[in-house]
Amino acid sequence: MNFLILGVSGSPVPNSNTDRLVKCVLENAVQKSEFVKLSQLDIQPCRACLACARTNTCTGIEDDWRVLAPKVVKAQALVIGGWMPFGILDSRTKAFLERTFSFRHSILLNAGKVGAAIVTGTVNPDPVADDIVEYFKGEGIRPMGRIVASGIDPCWSCGLGDECVQGTPVPMVRSGYRPMRYPYADRLPSADEFRITPDIVPPGVENQEGVIEDARRLGKLISTTLKRDEEARTVLLENLLSGVTSKNPIEMLLALTEKSHLFGWILNEHEPAKLLSNLKRAEAHMERDEKGEAVQELLMFAREVLYRTGISIRENGSALLVQEARKAIADLYEGS
Ligand SMILES: Cc1cc2nc3c(=O)[nH]c(=O)nc-3n(C[C@H](O)[C@H](O)[C@H](O)COP(=O)(O)O)c2cc1C
Known part of the structure; x- marks a missing residue:
């Protein structure tokens, strides 16, 4: 793919x-x-x-x-x-x-x-x-x-074309309307003489x-545009990930969160609590050695963080950023 x-x-x-x-x-x-x-x-x-x-x-x-x-x-x-x-x-x-x-x-x-x-x-x-x-x-x-x-248009080839007054060709000639970008208007015969011939069928x-x-x-x-997005994404990812070296995914996500302020992440009153609860649940899962569940919580967290970050940089491909970050986090977690 x-x-x-x-x-x-x-x-x-x-x-x-x-x-x-x-x-x-x-x-x-x-x-x-x-x-x-x-x-x-x-x-x-x-x-x-x-x-x-x-x-x-x-x-x-x-x-x-x-x-x-x-x-x-x-x-x-x-x-x-x-x-x-x-x-x-x-x-x-x-x-x-x-x-x-x-x-x-x-x-x-x-x-x-x-x-x-x-x-x-x-x-x-x-x-x-x-x-x-x-x-x-x-x-x-x-x-x-x-x-x-x-x-x-099927009315040109159904076989009834120049007899059928319901279809496109006959009313087209009578009323003067033309198919989109029709190039043969000057070839059209008068309504009385109208017959469908190959030279007037819309190409x-x-x-x-x-x-x-x-x-x-x-x-x-x-x-x-995709090329420009790719360049912007590279710069953004470098900025976001620079200095984030921890092997611990929670530490890495916290560092990412801090950095996301760089890109204008605007928090409203509820978001920090919501994000924190993702982290807390992830920690609890990790303590119980439930790695799969912990990763799910972390990805929800990362997705939120990076999506919100991305709102101000949507023009530069925030969805790509989310995908990259998701992959990086999953890789990191697998490797830890
Ligand atoms: C059942 C049917 C109904 C259609 N009705 C309309 C219509 O209401 N207005 C119109 O502009 N074209 C109409 N068309 C023409 C289609 O828009 C045209 O066949 C279509 O652009 C075909 O694209 P294609 O060559 O990729 O199949 C109709 C065609 C069919 C088969």
Whole structure:
């Protein structure tokens, strides 16, 4: 699972326009990426059972989310590609977004990542793309941009096209509206003579004006942002961990806590008590030689400390910092 960017597409059509746009963004970033076609997995909608509340893990549904969830958590960039049946976001992409509810309880596991929204539709995907961008903001994910383009509208190829007044082509010609970025407006015959011929069928995203350029630009922007995050994270980690040499995880965490003030950790009245109780429970577990439980308490503590630290440095990738610290602490504890 050695990747930084995760791209998902909700289109069920093989190698669809949405797929190709998501892949184009991924290919234009230098970091390793993975593409997931949601229709090849069983990802059910959220059941609102709240089983995830304490653990930030969805345990209420037996499906492929168990495979996908760790990939989402690990990714530093999410490229989300949806399409729009009936003018709204498709159900697979929506189910995917719903299931990330499990990542937003005591800590926003997606905070600090970057995100990009891709939506294909025949007309006006902007509101749907806006919804995905709003989703990003709610998760603490920095939106890097969005691309809207036209996908394959089934009404051009279903066989009824120029006879069916319900479908897209005939009303399109009559009313003058066009699919997204439609390049052949000057070839369209009058409504009376209208027949679907290959030269007027909307082309794939590769032949729509500016779409691929937009996708390439977005991929490059994600890439440079991740690189900048990585540099910032290195500096922050060096600062946080410098001088923290103790082999005792509790001492190390206390030292980390002290240092976190450097980065503007703002305590309210309740937080120190809450954090201290984590530490006390960890100590008690250690006295009873319950290492697993002690580590869990320590990780909760570290997560809180570093998340709060990260609030002021979210722009620089606090989620990465949390992951690094978690690993460092777990390694240290294993080695002690
Ligand atoms: C069942 C269905 C309903 C659709 N409804 C709409 C719609 O309301 N508005 C729209 O702009 N496009 C609509 N479309 C067109 C899709 O948005 C288009 O097929 C999609 O962008 C395809 O992307 P793809 O090529 O990646 O599969 C519909 C397509 C299907 C199959």
